[in-house]
Amino acid sequence: MKEKSIKFGKNVVTTEEFVAEGHSFCVGCGEALALRLACKALGKDVVVANATGCIEICTSPLPVTSWRVPWIHTLFENTAATVSGIEAGLKILMKKGKMPEKDIKCVAVAGDGGTSDIGIQALSGAFERNHDFLYLCFDNEAYMNTGIQRSSATPYGASTTTAPAGKLSIGQTTWKKNMPEIAVAHNIPYVATACPGYPFDLMNKVKKGGKVRGPAYVHIFSPCPTGWRHASDLAVEIGRLAVETGVFPLYEVENGRYRLNIDRSKLRPVEEYLKTQGRFRHLLDEEIAKIQEHVNDEYAKLKAKVACFAA
Amino acid sequence: MSRRVGLEASLAAAEAARMADVDVIAAYPITPQTHIPERLAEMVADGELNAAYIPVESEHSALSACLGAAAVGARTFTATAGQGLELMHEVVYVASSMRYPIVMTVCNRALSAPLSVWGDHSDVMAVRDTGWIQIFCQNSQEAFDLTLWAFRVGEDSRVLLPVMVHFDGFHLSHVTEPVVLPEQEEVDGFLPRFRYPFALNPDKPMTHGAFGPPDIYSEAKIAQEVAFRKSKDVIIQGFKEFGDIFGRYYHLVESYRAEGAKTLLLTMGSFSETAKIAIDLKKSKGESVGLISLRLWRPFPFEELRQAVGNAETLIVFDRCISFGGPGGPVSSEIKSALYSEKNRPEVVSFIGGLGGRDMAVEDFEYVIERGREIVEKGSKELFETVGIRGKVTGIRG
Amino acid sequence: MAEKRLKTGSDFTWRDMEVGNVVKEAGNAALRRTGDWRSQRPVIDREKCNKCGLCWLYCPDAAIKPLEDGYYEADLFYCKGCGICANVCPKEAITMIEEEEK
Numbered sequence: 024m025k026e027k028s029i030k031f032g033k034n035v036v037t038t039e040e041f042v043a044e045g046h047s048f049c050v051g052c053g054e055a056l057a058l059r060l061a062c063k064a065l066g067k068d069v070v071v072a073n074a075t076g077c078i079e080i081c082t083s084p085l086p087v088t089s090w091r092v093p094w095i096h097t098l099f100e101n102t103a104a105t106v107s108g109i110e111a112g113l114k115i116l117m118k119k120g121k122m123p124e125k126d127i128k129c130v131a132v133a134g135d136g137g138t139s140d141i142g143i144q145a146l147s148g149a150f151e152r153n154h155d156f157l158y159l160c161f162d163n164e165a166y167m168n169t170g171i172q173r174s175s176a177t178p179y180g181a182s183t184t185t186a187p188a189g190k191l192s193i194g195q196t197t198w199k200k201n202m203p204e205i206a207v208a209h210n211i212p213y214v215a216t217a218c219p220g221y222p223f224d225l226m227n228k229v230k231k232g233g234k235v236r237g238p239a240y241v242h243i244f245s246p247c248p249t250g251w252r253h254a255s256d257l258a259v260e261i262g263r264l265a266v267e268t269g270v271f272p273l274y275e276v277e278n279g280r281y282r283l284n285i286d287r288s289k290l291r292p293v294e295e296y297l298k299t300q301g302r303f304r305h306l307l308d309e310e311i312a313k314i315q316e317h318v319n320d321e322y323a324k325l326k327a328k329v330a331c332f333a334a
Numbered sequence: 335m336s337r338r339v340g341l342e343a344s345l346a347a348a349e350a351a352r353m354a355d356v357d358v359i360a361a362y363p364i365t366p367q368t369h370i371p372e373r374l375a376e377m378v379a380d381g382e383l384n385a386a387y388i389p390v391e392s393e394h395s396a397l398s399a400c401l402g403a404a405a406v407g408a409r410t411f412t413a414t415a416g417q418g419l420e421l422m423h424e425v426v427y428v429a430s431s432m433r434y435p436i437v438m439t440v441c442n443r444a445l446s447a448p449l450s451v452w453g454d455h456s457d458v459m460a461v462r463d464t465g466w467i468q469i470f471c472q473n474s475q476e477a478f479d480l481t482l483w484a485f486r487v488g489e490d491s492r493v494l495l496p497v498m499v500h501f502d503g504f505h506l507s508h509v510t511e512p513v514v515l516p517e518q519e520e521v522d523g524f525l526p527r528f529r530y531p532f533a534l535n536p537d538k539p540m541t542h543g544a545f546g547p548p549d550i551y552s553e554a555k556i557a558q559e560v561a562f563r564k565s566k567d568v569i570i571q572g573f574k575e576f577g578d579i580f581g582r583y584y585h586l587v588e589s590y591r592a593e594g595a596k597t598l599l600l601t602m603g604s605f606s607e608t609a610k611i612a613i614d615l616k617k618s619k620g621e622s623v624g625l626i627s628l629r630l631w632r633p634f635p636f637e638e639l640r641q642a643v644g645n646a647e648t649l650i651v652f653d654r655c656i657s658f659g660g661p662g663g664p665v666s667s668e669i670k671s672a673l674y675s676e677k678n679r680p681e682v683v684s685f686i687g688g689l690g691g692r693d694m695a696v697e698d699f700e701y702v703i704e705r706g707r708e709i710v711e712k713g714s715k716e717l718f719e720t721v722g723i724r725g726k727v728t729g730i731r732g
Numbered sequence: 733m734a735e736k737r738l739k740t741g742s743d744f745t746w747r748d749m750e751v752g753n754v755v756k757e758a759g760n761a762a763l764r765r766t767g768d769w770r771s772q773r774p775v776i777d778r779e780k781c782n783k784c785g786l787c788w789l790y791c792p793d794a795a796i797k798p799l800e801d802g803y804y805e806a807d808l809f810y811c812k813g814c815g816i817c818a819n820v821c822p823k824e825a826i827t828m829i830e831e832e833e834k
Contacts, residue, residue, distance in 0.1 A: 029785045029788065029789075029798065031784075031785060031786075031789070036789065038798065040794045042794075043759035043760075043761045043762040043794075044761075044762050044766075044793060044794045044795060044807070044809075044810045045738075045761040045762045045763065045764035045765070045766055045810060046761055046764075046766075046793070047764075047766070048792060048793070050769060050770070050812040050813065050814045051792065051812075051814030051815065051816055052792050052814075053792070055792035055793065056790060056791070056792035056816070059792065059794060060789075067536050067539075068536045069536065070406065070534045070535075070536070072402060079545070080545060082761070083541055083543070083544035083545060083755075084544065084545060084547055085544045085545065085546050085547065085550045085554070085741060085753055085755070086544070086550065086739045086740070086741065086743070086744065086755060086760075087544075087738065087739060087755070087760050087761045087763075087764065088541035088544055088755040088757075088758065088759065088760060088761060089759060089761040089762075090539065090541050090758060090759065091539055091758045091759040092536065092539050092758075093534035093535055093536055093538075093539045093540060094534075094539070094540075094541050094542065095401075095402070095405050095534060095541075095542040095543050096542070096543035096544070096545070097398060097401050097402075097425070097428050097432070097542075097543050098398065098424060098425065098428060100394070101394060101395060101398035101401075101425065103395075104360075104390060104394070104395035104396075104398035104399045104402070105398050105399065105401055105402040105405075106402060107360070107388055107390070107395075107399045107402065108358060108360060108388065108398065108399030108400055108401060108402025108403035108404075108405075108410075109402035109403065109405065109406055109534065110402075111358050111360075111386035111388050111399070111402075111403060111408075112357065112358050112386065112402060112403035112404075112405075112406040112407070112408035112410075113406050114386060115357050115358060115384075115385060115386040115408060116357060116406065116407060116408055118384070119357065119384055121357070121407075121527070122407070122535075125536075127535075127536060144391060144392060144395070145391070145392075145394075145395050145398065147391070148390060148391030148392075148395055151391075152388065152389065152390075219790075222789055222790065248814075254815075255813075255814040255815055255816075256814055256815030256816050256818060256819040256828075257816075257819065258792070258814075258816060259790055259816055259819060259820050260819060431752070431753075432752045432753070433751050433752035434752075494751055494752070531751075532751070532752065532754045532756075539758040540754050540755065540756050540758070541754065541755040541758070542752065542754055543753075544753060544755050546741075546753070547741055548741075549740065549741030549742050550741030550742075550744055552746075553741070553744050553745060553746040553748075553749055554746075554749050554753050556746040557746040557747070557749035560746065561751070
């Protein structure tokens with residue numbers, strides 16, 4: 024008899040796979056893992072709107088689909104607008120008695136490009152209109168599917184194909200856009216950061232976001248062996264390093280109240296994270312020191328917010 | 335009891351959407367369409383219309399939200415004009431290729447630059463190839479009627495295609511005319527419930543919008559083209575059903591006093607009504623003239639056009655748009671193409687005018703007819719001539 | 733019993749296309765063999781394995797399958813050989829071996 028779920032302490036994880044095996048994500052893809060876990064947290068009563076990007080391409084080449092839940096892809100920058108239409112459509116059809124009442128969660132899935140660059144307008148609009156939806160940003164820190172081009176989520180000092188490290192440049196010369204804080208600024212009920220290196224934390228947050236009335240945003244760190252240039256077995260380890268060095272802190276903001284999920288008394292040096300990835304290979308000590316300073320500052324700011332607006 | 339009221343074409347279109355019991359409206363305001371989203375918002379706020387009104391933050395998002403709504407089986411409506419239609423351009427292609435029967439009013443407006451909020455057909459010509467059913471209104475009654483008709487045809491299970499209902503910005507959108515409004519029961523008898531066969535629902539999970547690798551994209555597009563061409567049968571059936579219930583019969587190509595006319599004028603949209611007056615004046619002087627008005631723009635009514643042209647010797651096509659550096663008048667080039675294979679075909683003469691809100695008076699159409707005949711008699715090397723534009727232009731060769 | 737085969741685009745003429753190119757068979761990607769991508773495969777040592785299930789949890793490809801007896805094994809039809817399971821195993825019970833080795 025096939026087990027319906029597997030227990031990990033008090034965490035119960037379904038064995039059902041909502042994204043079918045046989046997808047074409049890269050070997051060792053952190054985003055594929057994060058997506059698999061997120062879908063387990065949401066279950067089958069969803070409608071997923073997906074932006075163009077790694078997830079969409081790897082799961083839906085005609086005539087084949089990996090999706091075992093209702094799913095739609097239209098364009099790159101309009102996921103939040105499409106999901107707004109889905110949400111409003113389902114609600115009004117149920118209200119008018121044109122379809123049976125059912126709890127169906129509207130979920131938007133997009134990458135960092137489709138969220139913080141080309142998709143930010145639609146997202147801001149959907150937040151402001153207060154639709155009931157969960158937005159999952161799978162952040163692999165560049166436009167990975169089209170060949171590792173930079174995005175506003177690419178971290179300072181990373182080499183990408185459109186902001187490459189070279190004789191005159193260290194690669195990305197701007198700091199990563201803080202998308203979770205932009206979501207917080209919209210005063211939505213729930214914002215969280217997550218990482219597949221902490222699978223239960225990720226699943227709990229996605230589940231929580233799915234139960235929110237109004238907009239919820241979960242920003243999911245997605246290590247990419249292909250684009251970040253690390254070994255295929257390290258996505259989980261690198262995700263944990265990002266959290267332990269403070270590069271990607273895990274926190275939640277519920278109705279404006281902050282909670283830091285993992286607060287280490289002392290952050291590991293950021294160099295331990297940077298040296299695992301070829302995209303940072305060219306960085307000199309002074310740049311690493313700059314990054315360290317920035318990480319310290321941002322972490323201090325976050326802790327101040329936690330102190331000021333504690334959940 | 336149907337009643338006769340004075341209604342702006344914009345408000346007539348909104349009223350049609352209301353009587354059609356539309357489910358979702360996602361629209362962004364843009365001159366000269368604004369009265370439509372405003373009126374719909376008012377109806378929803380007052381409980382006259384039970385619909386979800388999504389005040390999106392751009393036209394791109396307006397049509398994108400419509401995709402989502404249609405994908406879950408909601409009856410969906412939006413409206414735009416000019417720049418707005420341009421901003422949603424990529425979404426326009428997606429709506430038709432994903433086969434979502436969205437109905438969209440377009441209050442035809444000129445395209446920038448320079449910025450113009452006033453009417454012409456350049457927004458229409460930019461979406462010729464997008465695979466939407468497209469139809470032109472000449473007056474407020476048609477703005478009401480054809481919006482209702484659009485839902486009926488687009489949502490038909492043999493069609494499942496989006497429909498654009500065009501009417502001229504300002505010249506029609508803001509003009510109050512008498513409109514006969516039917517009873518709700520008549521509308522309900524004409525317009526069945528929308529049942530979308532692929533509605534996104536957890537009970538039966540499906541994938542919409544999978545991408546098309548090279549080994550399948552072509553087949554997908556041919557399938558779309560075949561379905562689009564076939565929709566003509568339902569279009570005609572829709573006109574017949576409409577006429578049977580409401581008493582007004584529409585045709586793919588409208589002919590006005592064109593039988594046996596040696597010279598024909600061809601127009602699209604509300605300027606056709608002005609042109610009709612010019613025809614009447616000329617006919618009263620014994621001239622052999624008539625008017626053809628293209629009502630259905632896409633799928634192009636080849637057969638009906640050729641029938642309407644008949645044995646005319648001269649066909650003067652009036653365009654409200656410039657197709658730069660190429661065909662000149664886009665409608666005239668499509669007409670020439672449609673007549674190319676005919677053994678007996680008229681001389682086609684092209685005029686461009688009515689750009690960016692420039693009006694066409696009855697005299698202007700009289701001039702077009704006279705100058706058109708002169709061009710055919712004397713011959714001309716010009717690809718097109720202009721009407722109502724200061725400064726004569728010559729040397730534009732086809 | 734008829735073997736189900738992964739569909740490819742080449743199987744379709746334009747007449748076979750579904751309206752709007754909707755794919756009605758949920759999850760039909762499960763017919764795709766991604767196992768031929770790999771250059772190494774995981775071997776689980778039952779002596780060391782404590783059946784914690786973390787290898788199953790962390791597999792990006794859902795290619796580790798739970799067995800009746802509570803142990804786990806890699807489904808070689810799908811396993812791409814990334815090595816994450818070996819990396820996360822708390823008992824170091826998983827070794828990645830080269831595909832040439834038997």
